[in-house]
Structure formats: structure tokens, C-alpha cells
Amino acid sequence: MLAIVAYALGAMYSPGPVNLLGLNVGINGQAKKSFGFCLGVGTSMLAYLLVLGWVGAAWINDDALIVVSALGCGYIVYLASKIARSSIDISKPDNAPRLVNYRDGLVMQLLNPKAIIATLPMTTLQFPAAGIEGVSLVVWALGLAMLAAGAPGSYILIGSLVGQRIENANIVKRFNWAMAGMLVAVALSIGYEHVWVPLTSMVT
Secondary structure, X not given: OHHHHHHHHHHHHOOOHHHHHHHHHHHOOOHHHOHHHHHHHHHHHHXXXXXXXXXXXXXXXXXXXXXXXXXXXXXXXXHHHHHHHOOOOOOOHHXXXXXXXXXXXXXXXXXXXXXXXXXXXXXXXXXXXXOOOOHHHHXXXXXXXXXXXXXXXXXXXXXXXXXXXXXXXXXXXXXXXXXXXXXXXXHHHHHHHHHHHHHHHHHO
């Protein structure tokens, strides 16, 4: 069972669109406003763990993954534009508009194809091998969902520690633009790997 936790840590805490967004939120001094975002991420992972744990991969076919990936790319680009347009007063971060909320965390993770791909080995291979089903499946899903919520939370904490050392608003603004660019690059990467390549392989 330690293998499940080790795999989950590696999959959830590696850099990805959700964690990068968390880093940006922390640097912008909005750690106190980010609990809902982390909770949304955890909720979506709980849903995936429970649903896929009960029905396996039956609901996730190639066509569904392409649609989810395309929608996810669009949502990532939307959040990137939100960050690029944000104007943060680092002297009064509590008065700044909220960058992300519960809905953003929930939708972004639900539409993140990497979340599905990371969850499938746990629910279809590791859970059955460890005899995790029924009530124990719910317990494990809740524990792993909390672990998932902590992933962007850890990046938010790191960003917050870095942001406290930044006193120039222009630096934060440039970082927002850089982070927005990175999120767009992530969206393009996901779009190429999970949308473009599968679609072109179907044609050929």
C-alpha cells in the first residue's frame, strides 16, 4: 500500500497546470484566499477515485479523453488570461481580486487529462491488487483526495514565501505574464499530446 501513496505523491506533486497556478497564487500574496481552490482540486480527485474505482476504465474511452483534453486546454488558457490581466497591489494583497476559487480548482482538475491518466493505474491496478474496495475504497479515496488538495497548497506555500521577498509590483506583473505564458504552453502541450495526436492517428 506504500506503493500507492508513493505513486500518488509523484503524480500529484510534480509540476503541472494546477500546481503552477498554485505557485502563482502564492507569489501574488493570495495564499489566504486559496483554500477553496485547493478544496476544488481535492473534490475533483475524490470524484475520479470513487467513480473509476467502482467502474474502472469503462467510462474513459479514447473519444471521451479527447473531448476532456480539449475542454481542459481551453480552461487552462482562460485562467492564463485571467492571470495575465490581473493587477495585484503587493502592498495590499488582501484587497486584490481573487485569482482562483473553488470552481476553478474543481473544473481545472476535472478537465485535466493528466489527472485521469494518473488516477487510472491506482483505481484499475493498485486498488484491486491491494484488495481495496467497498468502504475501504471510500476511505482511500478521501485520503488521496486530501493529498491531492495539498499538492497545489504546497506550491502556494512556496510561492508565498518567495512573494514575501518581492517588493516591486513590476516584478510580480512580469511573473504573472511569464506564468500565463507557461500555462498556455502547458495547454498547447496537452492539446498536442491528447487531442491532436489521437485525432490525426484516427484519420490515418
